[in-house]
Amino acid sequence: MEKKIxxxxxxxxxxxxxxxxxxxxxxxxxxxxxxxxxxxxxxAVPFFFCTSSFFFHRxxxxxxxxxxxxxxxxxxxIRNIPKCIIFAIEKIIDx
Numbered sequence: 001m002e003k004k005i006x007x008x009x010x011x012x013x014x015x016x017x018x019x020x021x022x023x024x025x026x027x028x029x030x031x032x033x034x035x036x037x038x039x040x041x042x043x044a045v046p047f048f049f050c051t052s053s054f055f056f057h058r059x060x061x062x063x064x065x066x067x068x069x070x071x072x073x074x075x076x077x078i079r080n081i082p083k084c085i086i087f088a089i090e091k092i093i094d095x
Contacts, residue, residue: 013051019044035091042087046080 019041022028028037050073 009051009054012047016044016047016051020048035088038091039084039088042084043080046077050076 022037023041023044026034028034054069054073
């Protein structure tokens, strides 16, 4: 069985890893774009979680299981949207 490579997901995982590093090192503090950078970077951790769970237990190939797995991923993303909105509002209020 040939291993399938997801180049776009690999690229997004790389960008997410960079975003997590930026969250911890805060390189854009004095650049004037801290609000925009933080709003983007805060999505890195949920994305990493979703991609990791996508590749977890990939042996099941039925359509029903595939739809169930994708719906769980979307639920995780949707659950994090309010957190991102609250984070963005707090950043606006702090200015």
